[in-house]
Structures are given as structure tokens and as C-alpha cells.
Amino acid sequence: MHAILEEEMTARTSSPAWHQPVMVEAVLELLNPRSPAVIVDATVGTGGHSLALLPRLLPHGRLIGIDRDPEALKIAGQRLTEFQPLVRLERGNYRDLPSRLTRLGARPVDGILLDLGVSSLQLDRADRGFSFAREGPLDMRMDPDQDTTAETLVNTLPADDLARLLETLGEERFARRIAQHIVQERRTHPITTTKQLARVMTRAIPAGARHGRLHAATRTFQALRLAVNDELGALTALLAQLPVLLKPGARAVIITFHSLEDRIVKRAFLEGQGRGVWTVLTKKPRRPSAEEAARNPRARSAKLRAVERL
Numbered sequence: 001m002h003a004i005l006e007e008e009m010t011a012r013t014s015s016p017a018w019h020q021p022v023m024v025e026a027v028l029e030l031l032n033p034r035s036p037a038v039i040v041d042a043t044v045g046t047g048g049h050s051l052a053l054l055p056r057l058l059p060h061g062r063l064i065g066i067d068r069d070p071e072a073l074k075i076a077g078q079r080l081t082e083f084q085p086l087v088r089l090e091r092g093n094y095r096d097l098p099s100r101l102t103r104l105g106a107r108p109v110d111g112i113l114l115d116l117g118v119s120s121l122q123l124d125r126a127d128r129g130f131s132f133a134r135e136g137p138l139d140m141r142m143d144p145d146q147d148t149t150a151e152t153l154v155n156t157l158p159a160d161d162l163a164r165l166l167e168t169l170g171e172e173r174f175a176r177r178i179a180q181h182i183v184q185e186r187r188t189h190p191i192t193t194t195k196q197l198a199r200v201m202t203r204a205i206p207a208g209a210r211h212g213r214l215h216a217a218t219r220t221f222q223a224l225r226l227a228v229n230d231e232l233g234a235l236t237a238l239l240a241q242l243p244v245l246l247k248p249g250a251r252a253v254i255i256t257f258h259s260l261e262d263r264i265v266k267r268a269f270l271e272g273q274g275r276g277v278w279t280v281l282t283k284k285p286r287r288p289s290a291e292e293a294a295r296n297p298r299a300r301s302a303k304l305r306a307v308e309r310l
Contacts, residue, residue, distance in 0.1 A: 020048065020120065020295075020296045020298070020299070021045075021048030021049045021052065021115065022115065022255055022288060022292075022296070022298075022299045022302045022304075023255065023286060023288055023292070023299070023302060023304050024048075024049065024052045026253075026286045026304055027049055027052070027053075027113060027253055027255075027304070028052060028053070028056065030251060030253050030281060030282075030286075030304075030306040031053070031111045031113060031251055031253050031306075032111075032251065033053050033056040033057050033061065033110070033111060034056060034057070034061070035056075035057050035058055035059055035060045035061040036057075036060035036061050036062075037057060037061045037062075037109075037110035037111060038061065038062045038063075038064065038106050038109045038110050038111075039053055039057065039061070039062070039063050039064070039109065039110060039111040039112075039113070040063075040064045040065075040066065040097065040101070040106075040109050040111070040112045040113065040245075041053065041063060041064070041065045041066070041113050041115075042066045042094035042097055042112055042113065042114050042238070043066070043067060043094060043113075043114055043115045043116065044065030044066060044067045044072070044073070044076050044089065045067060045069070045072045045076065045115070045119045045121065046072050046075040046076050046079065046119065046121055047065065047075065047076035047077075047079040047080050049113055049115060050063055050065055050076065050080055050087070051079060051080065053113075054080065054083045054086060054087070057086060058086070061086060062086055062087075062088070062106070063080075063083070063086055063087050063088070064088045064089075064090070064101070064104065064106060064109075065080075065087065065088070065089045065090070066089075066090055066091075066092050066093075066094055066097065066100065067089075067091065067092075068091065068092065068093055068142045068143040068229075069119075069121070069122070069142055069143065069144075070091055070144070071121065072119065072121055072122075073089055073091055075121070076089055077089055088104065090104075093143070093234055094114065094234060094238055095233070095234035095235075095237040095238055097112075097238060097241070097245060098241045098244065098245060101245060107244075107245060108244065108245055108246055108247045108250065109245060109246065109247065109250060110246075110247055110249075110250045110251075111246075111250055111251050111252070111253070112242070112245060112246065112250075112251075112252045112253070113252075113253050113254075114235075114238070114252070114253070114254040114255065115255045116231070116235065116254070116255060116256050116257060116261050117256070117257040117258075117261075118130050118142075118225060120298065122142065123298075126194075127139075128140070128141075129149075129150060129151075129194055130221070130225060131194065131221075132194050132195065132197070132198035132201075132215065132217040132218075132221055134194065135193055135194060135195045136193065136194050137149075137151065137192065137193060137194075138150045138151040138154060138191065138192055138193055138194055138196075138197055139151070140221075140224055140225045140228045140229070141228055141229065142229045143229075148228055149228060150197075150224040150225070150228050151190075151191065151192055153165070153224060153227060153228065154182060154186070154191045154197060154224065155186050155190050155191055159176075159179045159180060159182075159183045160179075162178075162179040162182060162183070163175045163176045163178070163179035165223055165224075165227055166178055166179060166219070166220055166223045168223075169222065169223035169226045169227055169232070169260065170219035170220055170222050170223030170224075170226075171219060171259070171260070172219040172220060172223065174204060174205050174206070174209070177204050177205070178200075178201060178204040178205070178220060180204075181200050181201075181203060181204035182197075182200055182204075185200050194221075197217065197220070197221075198215075198216070198217040198221075201216045201217040201220055202216045202217070204216075222258065226260070231261075232260060232261070232264065235261060235264055235265070236264060236268075239264065239265070239268040240268075242268075242272075243272065243277045243278070243309065246278075246309035247309065248309055248310065249308065249309060250308070250309045251281070251306060251307065251308045251309070252278075252306065252307050252309075253304060253305075253306045254304070254305055254306070255302055255303070255304045256302070256303050256305075257301050257302055257303075258301065262285065262303050262305075265305050266285075266305065269305055269307050272307065273307070276310060277309070277310060278307040278308055278309045278310055279307065279308045279310060280305070280306075280307050281306040281307060281308055282304065282305045282306050285303035285304055285305050286303070286304040286305075286306075287302065287303060287304075288300065288302055
């Protein structure tokens, strides 16, 4: 019965109706969840990874899922309902995981999963404003109740601050040119939509530099999303507290999608290993297979790193 249920759950994680979780087999291998473990899916999203983890936690384990996005949490709740009462879903930011786990009486835990970046649920909804491929409001908030949006930053930041943001968070070599074009555009027309901003990017970047693999707006949209949601700040805050959240022998698995995140995780994991806090289980980051990358193009840039608490 257990094997049949696990096979069914794993198949459902790749359903095209939901965000497709990345590298599920590697997550299961490295987290190695077993009853009665307590596992935290700190970016639960629509529940893809959790759906694969939960059969391994039967009958006495527990899964705690955290996410900022109330819409994603609602979907996750519906998908995971058959595993109640093993599941506890909470809305929040993973940077607050220490206080949240203390309140739940679950600290320390047996495993923590972090799948960073933006989900398909957010990218594919034009009204969320994450993608320049769809016309929508310039929003980009993972938590729709927070005040600051991408529109706020684009229309209020001074040119120097905007250029610095694009350079540091987007690694954009034309950051200053783009900032100047944004300031020029907003003097006459406030920038309020994704397509409007993308057109400004196309004008700002020299024609000879627009024909690479990335769209002209890609790095700017990345930088704004990271800034709006303070994603690197949240990651750094969690990594600093990670040792006290894990039991001896517990594991943490983190999946990143761009070099800024991966460098932060790699550095923290290596520093922790040097202090004797944990053992790094992935000397080199795991990458999706060619088959998975072909099946799910959004997985192509994923890198997975893992540690085990000493």
C-alpha cells in the first residue's frame, strides 16, 4: 500500500496543472524523510515537493509548510488534505522560521527544504506582474499584503539608487543606462505595467547586446523581484539561524536558481563545515537531468546543495 501511494503522489507532483517541483528524486534522497520525522517545507508553494515527501512520513511523521503567498497555500491545502493531521500549513516568511518553529513546539527539526525563486503560479498569472511576457500591473509581490511593489521602486528610486539595485541584484552591465531611461520615461508617463517597463529596457540596451540568450528585460525584472521581496536578505537571515533549527543528523536541502543565491548558500555551507557545524553532502551542486530540463525548461538553472548537521 505504501509503495502504491508513494508512486501515485510522485506522479501527481508533475501534473501540468501545478507548479512542477524541481529535482524531486534528489530532494527525497538527500532529505531522506522517515516516520516519525518532522520536516519543514519552508517554501511550500502549491505543495509539489510536500506531496512527494509525505508518503515517506507515514504514519507518525509531520510536515510543516510555510509560504508567503496565500493563493499558493490554499492550493497546497487542497492537495495535501488527505495527509491530515500530518500537515501544518502556515502563511509567513521563511526568514522567521526560528520563532515560528518555537511557537509550534517543533524546534529543532529533522529536515528543512528551501526551493527558492518564483513559482509557475506567480509567473503565469499576468495580474501578479512577475513576467514581462504578459501584460499586467508592475507588482511582483510574493506576499500581496506588503506595501512595496515593483511599480513603487521603478517610479520613486533616484537614478543612482536604481542603477545600483540593477547592478547588484540583476548583475546588469547596462544598469546606469537603464536607470536613466527609466527616469526619463517616468517624467512623462509613470511606469505601471510589465510590458511598458520591458519596452523601456529594449530601448535602453544597445541593439548589438539584445540578441543573446536572455531577453533585454530579464536581469532588470530579476533585480526588481529580489528587491521587492528582499529575497537575499531572507535567505541570509535563515542561513544564519539554520544550525540551531536542525537536530544532530538532520539535513537541509536548498535549491537556488541564479548565481547570487547559489553563492550565498555555497559560502554559508562551506563556512559552517569549517566550524564543524555540519557536513556538506554535495561537493558540487546537483543539477536537473537533461530529461527533466527538457520536460520542465524552468528547471534548467536549478542548483541543489545539501548539508547534514553534526
